[in-house]
Amino acid sequence: MAEPLLAIRGISKSFGSVAANVDISFEVAPGEILGLIGPNGAGKSSLFNIIAGSIVPDRGEILFAGRRISGIGAVACARLGIGRTFQVVRSFDSMTVLENVMVGAFLHARRSAAAMRAAGEVIAFCGLAGRQDVPAHRLSPPDKRRLEIARALATRPRLLLLDEMLTGLTPTEAREGMQLVRDLRAQGITIIMVEHVMEVLLPLIDRAIVLDLGRKLLEGRPAEIVRHPDVIRAYLGDRYVA
Amino acid sequence: MAGAARGTLTMRRRREILLGAAILVFLALLPLGVGNVYLRGLIVLTLLYAGLAQAWNILGGYCGQISLGHALYFGIGAYTSTLLLTRLGVSPLFGMFAGGVLSGGAAFLVGLPCFRLSGHYYVIATLVIGMMVALLAANWDFINAAQGITIPFHQESWTDLAFRTAILPFHYVMLAYAALIWLIAWLIEGSRWGFFWRAVKDDVAAARSLGISIYPSKLAAAAISGAATGIGGVLYAHYIGFIDPDSTLDLSLSVLIALPAVVGGIGTLWGPLLGAAVLIPVQQLSVAWLGSAAGGIDLMVYGALIMALALARPEGLVSFFQGRAREEAADHG
Numbered sequence: 166m167a168e169p170l171l172a173i174r175g176i177s178k179s180f181g182s183v184a185a186n187v188d189i190s191f192e193v194a195p196g197e198i199l200g201l202i203g204p205n206g207a208g209k210s211s212l213f214n215i216i217a218g219s220i221v222p223d224r225g226e227i228l229f230a231g232r233r234i235s236g237i238g239a240v241a242c243a244r245l246g247i248g249r250t251f252q253v254v255r256s257f258d259s260m261t262v263l264e265n266v267m268v269g270a271f272l273h274a275r276r277s278a279a280a281m282r283a284a285g286e287v288i289a290f291c292g293l294a295g296r297q298d299v300p301a302h303r304l305s306p307p308d309k310r311r312l313e314i315a316r317a318l319a320t321r322p323r324l325l326l327l328d329e330m331l332t333g334l335t336p337t338e339a340r341e342g343m344q345l346v347r348d349l350r351a352q353g354i355t356i357i358m359v360e361h362v363m364e365v366l367l368p369l370i371d372r373a374i375v376l377d378l379g380r381k382l383l384e385g386r387p388a389e390i391v392r393h394p395d396v397i398r399a400y401l402g403d404r405y406v407a
Numbered sequence: 408m409a410g411a412a413r414g415t416l417t418m419r420r421r422r423e424i425l426l427g428a429a430i431l432v433f434l435a436l437l438p439l440g441v442g443n444v445y446l447r448g449l450i451v452l453t454l455l456y457a458g459l460a461q462a463w464n465i466l467g468g469y470c471g472q473i474s475l476g477h478a479l480y481f482g483i484g485a486y487t488s489t490l491l492l493t494r495l496g497v498s499p500l501f502g503m504f505a506g507g508v509l510s511g512g513a514a515f516l517v518g519l520p521c522f523r524l525s526g527h528y529y530v531i532a533t534l535v536i537g538m539m540v541a542l543l544a545a546n547w548d549f550i551n552a553a554q555g556i557t558i559p560f561h562q563e564s565w566t567d568l569a570f571r572t573a574i575l576p577f578h579y580v581m582l583a584y585a586a587l588i589w590l591i592a593w594l595i596e597g598s599r600w601g602f603f604w605r606a607v608k609d610d611v612a613a614a615r616s617l618g619i620s621i622y623p624s625k626l627a628a629a630a631i632s633g634a635a636t637g638i639g640g641v642l643y644a645h646y647i648g649f650i651d652p653d654s655t656l657d658l659s660l661s662v663l664i665a666l667p668a669v670v671g672g673i674g675t676l677w678g679p680l681l682g683a684a685v686l687i688p689v690q691q692l693s694v695a696w697l698g699s700a701a702g703g704i705d706l707m708v709y710g711a712l713i714m715a716l717a718l719a720r721p722e723g724l725v726s727f728f729q730g731r732a733r734e735e736a737a738d739h740g
Contacts, residue, residue, distance in 0.1 A: 194564070217616065219612070219615070219616075238615075238617050239612075239615040239616055240618055240619065240620050240621075243616055243617055243618035244618040248616070249616050251612070251613065253614075255612060255613040256609075256610070256613070257605065257606050257609035257610060257613065258609055258610075259605060259608070259609050259674060260609070261416070261604075263416055264416070264605075266541055266602065267602055268602045268605075268606045268614070268617055268619075269617045271599045271602050271603065272617060272618045274599075275599060276599075277597050277598060277599070280419075280599070280602075281416065297415070298415045298416070314730045315618065316613075317617070319617075321616060328636075364519070371705065404676060
């Protein structure tokens with residue numbers, strides 16, 4: 166593997182007596198699409214939020230482009246080039262689509278004309294060009310997810326974290342969403358996707374990390390993952406292991 | 408498509424500044440059409456509150472930090488300039504500057520501990536701090552305690568903001584004040600800070616994920632809002648010529664500063680002006696007509712009106728004008 170963009174080393178996190186993550190380690194190469202999968206309660210969201218900087222791990226460290234980022238907080242992570250979306254969509258509802266994305270663009274732009282230009286480009290890229298002046302709260306659920314991606318993209322991230330962006334979409338919407346993810350990668354952005362529905366993710370990702378009960382169960386290519394007995398056991402139970 | 412849509416935000420802002428200029432011209436000419444001294448006084452007060460409510464709106468509306476302690480900044484402005492003039496002979500033109508800096512600094516200091524609190528706790532903290540300072544001021548002999556300070560009149564002078572009949576000159580002073588604060592709000596709306604503050608108001612976690620530091624954003628909004636309120640306090644003191652803790656630091660003043668913005672449309676450019684234009688005349692007239700009839704009836708009428716407005720238009724009076732434009736924008740989208 167080339168010099169990794171992200172290195173997770175021995176991350177552990179407990180909430181009270183519940184161990185959400187136990188000694189998790191893996192690396193993400195630049196330009197990769199990595200899937201973080203596992204059944205409910207596997208510790209995906211906790212790990213996702215640790216990488217995004219909004220949760221401080223109890224132990225272990227995370228290096229982003231060679232810099233230690235564990236514990237520096239969500240704001241600093243965003244400024245270093247980690248963008249994210251949220252499992253439950255969080256749009257700025259008093260603003261239009263354009264204004265939402267401009268907030269992200271203002272991370273680098275000082276003047277509003279520059280932010281507006283950058284936001285306009287990102288909005289077109291994400292397929293929201295016709296909806297720029299629509300108030301964010303009026304968007305349909307799939308468009309809201311696009312808005313979140315556009316907003317994160319406007320901060321010009323090197324690493325984009327997508328939290329269950331395909332969940333709850335119709336098959337057509339999910340296909341469009343997957344195309345957008347491929348387009349993002351073509352821009353040179355490294356992507357980590359969290360999903361608990363495995364089927365939608367497998368055709369899209371280069372590699373997957375499977376979590377179960379807070380531990381890393383497995384790491385590998387999609388084709389290896391689906392056949393692995395541990396994965397089948399974690400998702401379906403012992404009876405289905407051939 | 409993108410070009411046309413990009414134009415809409417720019418065009419909206421241009422429309423606002425043009426409308427603002429038109430309203431400014433109209434208000435500048437208003438005394439020509441209004442001869443009645445009582446009505447003129449009413450307009451001066453309305454303009455003052457339009458500026459104060461807009462100042463409050465910068466923190467409460469755009470940044471979403473509801474303060475019920477803004478009388479504190481008003482009072483600091485009023486006392487600073489009054490003391491500078493009466494004790495040291497310093498012109499209010501400088502007092503305005505000093506009052507703005509001190510009240511902005513006070514808002515910053517109040518924010519330091521209070522912005523660690525979230526939501527309702529911040530509201531209560533500002534309310535308590537405001538009441539505490541009012542009580543302290545009423546017992547502090549250096550500033551004449553509860554007796555208050557009268558600004559003596561020597562001669563007509565713009566540099567001392569002293570006039571034999573103050574109403575007409577102060578029409579233009581307050582108009583300039585309201586216009587200045589409106590312009591600041593307009594500039595903030597289009598600026599990096601303004602976008603950050605609105606993001607902080609709408610969703611803190613999402614704002615953080617875009618690299619926005621929450622705490623410094625709130626402090627900056629508070630300092631600007633506090634300074635703008637303090638300048639209003641300076642102007643009020645020289646207009647009335649007498650200040651005491653009751654008229655410049657009381658909790659009811661904090662409410663009166665916030666109310667026009669809330670009723671008119673919180674976080675909007677026109678809400679505070681619209682709210683002041685409706686509330687201040689109604690409040691003053693209900694005092695004039697009903698105040699002597701039986702204690703409290705004026706307040707009951709006033710309160711009933713605010714309740715009716717809140718029920719009919721929860722998003723503020725401004726939504727009467729916005730409703731249709733918004734729908735159209737959405738349909739074109």
